[in-house]
Amino acid sequence: MAKLKMNCAFIRPIVCGTIADRVGKRPLNTCHTIGVAQMSHKCPQCGAELLAEETCRARFDLCLALEYENPTAYGAVHHLTVTCYMLQHNMYSGDVWLEARNMLAQFLHEGVAPAEMRRRNRQKYAGERRQWSVTKGEKLSEVDAIVWSRTIADVRLDDPDAYCADVERWAASILADSQAIIYPGL
Numbered sequence: 001m002a003k004l005k006m007n008c009a010f011i012r013p014i015v016c017g018t019i020a021d022r023v024g025k026r027p028l029n030t031c032h033t034i035g036v037a038q039m040s041h042k043c044p045q046c047g048a049e050l051l052a053e054e055t056c057r058a059r060f061d062l063c064l065a066l067e068y069e070n071p072t073a074y075g076a077v078h079h080l081t082v083t084c085y086m087l088q089h090n091m092y093s094g095d096v097w098l099e100a101r102n103m104l105a106q107f108l109h110e111g112v113a114p115a116e117m118r119r120r121n122r123q124k125y126a127g128e129r130r131q132w133s134v135t136k137g138e139k140l141s142e143v144d145a146i147v148w149s150r151t152i153a154d155v156r157l158d159d160p161d162a163y164c165a166d167v168e169r170w171a172a173s174i175l176a177d178s179q180a181i182i183y184p185g186l
């Protein structure tokens, strides 16, 4: 596989590594023939409208594969894709969920670059032995109750510009939809 230059920031889930391994081992098929008669269903976690055999996880794998294969075009939003997927599927433990959301806000609203985020987090956690897990531990139950306005199903995969724009829209919608968790009074 070609050299990978990805933008994983602080909360790098295990999935990135495993996907990279898998991508290297199997040919990628991003071309799906979809029959018109296929039934759709909803992802129980994020509410995404999916085709019969599709899952959010499979779509996420496809996104990561595109990002690894095209680190400049698709991979430009890698730091957003991973955080969005993990946040929306409530995969982070409670404290980490809040921290990851805050990180997403800094990416989007303050224009913090992934490299800068890595530097900040290195400083923040320097010398500190992390005793907690990113994904294990109690989750925020409020997250499960959020009705999400955009999901991974809204991200177009066939064009890198559309892809990046859609991922950014998805990230912005996640911040908006989850505001009540951060500011319960609103």
Ligand SMILES: [Zn+2]
Pocket (backbone or CB within 6 Å): 043, 044, 045, 046, 047, 048, 056, 089, 151
């Ligand atoms: Zn989902």
